[in-house]
Amino acid sequence: MNDFQRALRAALVAQFGADPASLDDDTKLFSGGLIDSLSVMDLVTFVERELGKRVPPADIILDNFDSIAQIVAFARTLGGARQDS
Amino acid sequence: MTQTLIEALRRRSERHPKRTALLCGERRVTHGELLGRVETVALHLVERGVRPGDRVLLDAPSVPAFVFAYFATHLAGGIVVPVDPGAPQSRREELSRRVNPVLALTAEALAALEELPPRQGGLPAPKPDAVADLIFTTGTTGRPKGVPLTHRNQATAASHINAVIGTREGDVDLIPIPLYHAFGLGSLRCFLIGGASVVLVQGFRLPGEIFTALESHRATGLIGVPAGFAVLLRFEERGLGAFAERLRYIEIGSAPMPLEHKQALMRLLPQTEIFMHYGLTEAARSAFIEFHRDRDRLDTAGRASPGVTIEARDESGAPCPAGTPGMLWTHGAHVSPGYWDDAELSAATFVDGWMRTGDYGHVDPAGYVVLHGRHDDLINVGGAKVAPDEVEQVLAEHPAVSEAGCVGVPDPRGIAGQVVRAFLVAAADQPPASDTELSRWAARQLEQHKVPSQYEWVAALPRTASGKLIRAALRAQKAVKA
Numbered sequence: 001m002n003d004f005q006r007a008l009r010a011a012l013v014a015q016f017g018a019d020p021a022s023l024d025d026d027t028k029l030f031s032g033g034l035i036d037s038l039s040v041m042d043l044v045t046f047v048e049r050e051l052g053k054r055v056p057p058a059d060i061i062l063d064n065f066d067s068i069a070q071i072v073a074f075a076r077t078l079g080g081a082r083q084d085s
Numbered sequence: 086m087t088q089t090l091i092e093a094l095r096r097r098s099e100r101h102p103k104r105t106a107l108l109c110g111e112r113r114v115t116h117g118e119l120l121g122r123v124e125t126v127a128l129h130l131v132e133r134g135v136r137p138g139d140r141v142l143l144d145a146p147s148v149p150a151f152v153f154a155y156f157a158t159h160l161a162g163g164i165v166v167p168v169d170p171g172a173p174q175s176r177r178e179e180l181s182r183r184v185n186p187v188l189a190l191t192a193e194a195l196a197a198l199e200e201l202p203p204r205q206g207g208l209p210a211p212k213p214d215a216v217a218d219l220i221f222t223t224g225t226t227g228r229p230k231g232v233p234l235t236h237r238n239q240a241t242a243a244s245h246i247n248a249v250i251g252t253r254e255g256d257v258d259l260i261p262i263p264l265y266h267a268f269g270l271g272s273l274r275c276f277l278i279g280g281a282s283v284v285l286v287q288g289f290r291l292p293g294e295i296f297t298a299l300e301s302h303r304a305t306g307l308i309g310v311p312a313g314f315a316v317l318l319r320f321e322e323r324g325l326g327a328f329a330e331r332l333r334y335i336e337i338g339s340a341p342m343p344l345e346h347k348q349a350l351m352r353l354l355p356q357t358e359i360f361m362h363y364g365l366t367e368a369a370r371s372a373f374i375e376f377h378r379d380r381d382r383l384d385t386a387g388r389a390s391p392g393v394t395i396e397a398r399d400e401s402g403a404p405c406p407a408g409t410p411g412m413l414w415t416h417g418a419h420v421s422p423g424y425w426d427d428a429e430l431s432a433a434t435f436v437d438g439w440m441r442t443g444d445y446g447h448v449d450p451a452g453y454v455v456l457h458g459r460h461d462d463l464i465n466v467g468g469a470k471v472a473p474d475e476v477e478q479v480l481a482e483h484p485a486v487s488e489a490g491c492v493g494v495p496d497p498r499g500i501a502g503q504v505v506r507a508f509l510v511a512a513a514d515q516p517p518a519s520d521t522e523l524s525r526w527a528a529r530q531l532e533q534h535k536v537p538s539q540y541e542w543v544a545a546l547p548r549t550a551s552g553k554l555i556r557a558a559l560r561a562q563k564a565v566k567a
Binding site: 033036058 | 291292293294297315320524
């Protein structure tokens with residue numbers, strides 16, 4: 001698990017109220033109802049801050065943001081400060 | 086004027102069979118194909134026993150087959166009862182008990198309808214005063230109100246709305262609101278009979294889906310609720326602003342929108358007509374405002390739609406002088422004939438073709454409607470109504486809770502308009518429950534938008550001498566601190 005993944009997981013627990021016991025890399029965040037879709041921008045802001053990159057608006061889709069694994073994979077396509085450490 | 090939408094669809098299919106009616110992902114459905122599927126499915130429904138006046142539950146996501154089944158039910162003489170496919174089973178069972186459907190069309194059933202071999206039609210169009218849809222909307226007590234809308238209600242409203250918005254052939258309109266929602270379904274009807282192509286997407290789930298659909302379909306129109314636009318606005322120029330040259334109009338409805346969001350939309354979309362409607366399921370789109378034209382009246386709901394009258398009336402039901410606040414009443418051919426299975430509520434709400442809206446406000450001398458608020462305790466979360474009683478009942482069933490009172494408070498994120506705040510009295514001799522535990526408990530029995538996002542434990546809830554909860558005191562944070 002890299003720094004970005006660790007920070008993401010911690011934020012999902014602390015900021016978004018995810019239950020650490022049941023949160024794994026494939027837990028469905030939006031389609032599973034864990035995060036209200038209206039809060040997506042808070043998650044996007046977190047990703048942008050951590051990576052130091054802007055997320056193109058058209059990339060904010062379920063395929064990229066519906067689980068930790070998907071967000072991490074998407075982050076790799078963006079590049080950025082923390083995701084390779 | 087057209088008295089039913091089926092007749093309008095038939096005319097459009099005869100005149101322009103090759104034009105695009107629906108777009109969904111990679112799929113394109115022409116008006117000719119749309120009518121062909123509607124006629125085929127209607128004959129199938131009749132064979133499956135659907136008779137005039139029978140109820141058909143439409144319990145499915147926004148796919149083309151939803152549209153086929155919707156109009157096919159009308160053509161078969163049936164009444165469509167749209168159901169949120171994400172609704173809890175208990176809600177579905179309650180609806181079934183109340184409407185006694187002959188058929189429930191789920192996503193699986195719709196997939197099977199796609200496989201039916203084409204058949205020639207010939208069924209007569211429904212009668213204008215027959216009920217077309219029965220829409221269930223949240224009531225103040227938590228028992229949903231069944232709102233019947235006739236074919237005439239719908240055809241009249243669609244024609245008036247299209248006159249305001251100016252829907253025309255060649256438009257490509259994006260409907261990200263689910264079709265089981267009255268706003269989504271109403272827009273579908275308007276756009277199809279207005280000759281626009283309708284793009285179906287699966288809700289305002291994530292904004293990238295909206296931006297991608299706007300781009301790939303070269304959409305000229307977009308509808309949405311204020312909460313959805315609040316999310317899109319956060320991308321500023323690189324979001325909606327990127328479509329400023331192409332978007333001819335947007336339509337907003339279902340909840341109030343903060344002034345700063347209205348102004349932000351005007352700044353990002355200076356050439357786009359930005360319409361916002363005021364209405365109710367029982368009297369859809371009773372008034373409209375266009376932000377640029379009425380830039381000095383953004384504090385109002387605009388003026389009554391064509392063919393619609395709105396009056397403020399006093400407690401006796403007599404019209405108030407211009408500018409004097411009262412209960413808002415609305416009149417027109419768009420008004421529902423009265424509630425399903427609730428004669429008492431119907432008698433209190435519908436009088437001589439007028440509807441008592443439950444909203445307070447005034448109409449100024451220039452005809453602008455200014456809303457002051459609701460007379461009841463309904464909470465509006467991003468355009469979805471929440472009856473506090475229903476949430477309170479679920480929370481009070483938690484072992485750690487003896488009493489619960491819920492109110493709407495401003496969403497601290499500035500997105501959903503309101504969120505649900507719960508005031509709780511602890512049950513004696515029980516371990517306390519965390520906010521997360523309470524939210525999980527509520528989410529097991531309620532739709533997501535009804536789950537409180539804020540909790541406060543109090544020693545007692547404010548009640549009248551007869552024991553009635555005083556929610557106004559909760560709103561004013563006057564609960565006694567624990």
